[in-house]
Amino acid sequence: MQREGYMLRNPQFWKFVIGLGLASIFIFASMYAMQPLLPLFTKEINVSVSLSSMAMLMTTVGLISGLVVLGFMSDRKGRKQSIAYGDAIRT
Numbered sequence: 001m002q003r004e005g006y007m008l009r010n011p012q013f014w015k016f017v018i019g020l021g022l023a024s025i026f027i028f029a030s031m032y033a034m035q036p037l038l039p040l041f042t043k044e045i046n047v048s049v050s051l052s053s054m055a056m057l058m059t060t061v062g063l064i065s066g067l068v069v070l071g072f073m074s075d076r077k078g079r080k081q082s083i084a085y086g087d088a089i090r091t
Contacts, residue, residue: 016083031059 007013034055041052074082 027063031063034059 038049038052038055041047041055042049045052070082
């Protein structure tokens with residue numbers, strides 16, 4: 001039984017690659033969108049710098065834990081099923 005994979009010439013392959021690349025860019029952009037707000041937290045909420053930096057820490061911890069869980073799931077069940085599951089949640 002031979003599984004059919006995607007080739008470089010296949011347009012579907014490039015849709016996956018571009019989609020995953022854009023998703024990575026958007027994830028890190030949303031993660032670092034919190035960074036300019038840190039001085040505002042210290043000024044307006046009147047908390048220390050180390051406490052306001054917890055916002056970045058929690059964002060990073062959430063990203064890491066999500067990537068670990070989804071990485072193991074995609075290794076076990078296959079990337080195609082993970083992408084289809086993400087698409088089903090989106091719609």
